[in-house]
Amino acid sequence: MPWFAGIERAEINWHPTIDHDRCVKCGMCMNCGKQVYDWTEAGPKVARPMNCIVGCSTCANLCQGKCISFPSLEELRQVYKQRGVWAKVKQELKKEGKIQ
Ligand code: SF4
Numbered sequence: 001m002p003w004f005a006g007i008e009r010a011e012i013n014w015h016p017t018i019d020h021d022r023c024v025k026c027g028m029c030m031n032c033g034k035q036v037y038d039w040t041e042a043g044p045k046v047a048r049p050m051n052c053i054v055g056c057s058t059c060a061n062l063c064q065g066k067c068i069s070f071p072s073l074e075e076l077r078q079v080y081k082q083r084g085v086w087a088k089v090k091q092e093l094k095k096e097g098k099i100q
């Protein structure tokens, strides 16, 4: 089940941004399984931002330079609310028998 419940990925503002001045080139961000980053001579580059899983922040948690940030989580939750995402996901989870 797609989390976005009918909303196009491009409509959602969620992707990493790197503060290159603080990047220590530890490479932890390259652990992302969605090929969001490319490695360049200058370090990591956010090459495919829309591949980022909405709400995920694993790379930021692993980042040794603490230099990866994301848009506001509160803004994301507002989108969920306005677009009825929670209700739609709940409906799908019920259909799949994962909740009652
Ligand atoms: S937040 Fe998750 S999906 Fe997005 S780039 Fe980082 S590890 Fe990949």
Ligand code: SF4
Pocket: 018, 022, 023, 024, 025, 026, 027, 028, 029, 030, 043, 044, 059, 062, 063, 064, 065, 066, 067, 068
């Ligand atoms: S995880 Fe952070 S510090 Fe490490 S290479 Fe990626 S952006 Fe740079």
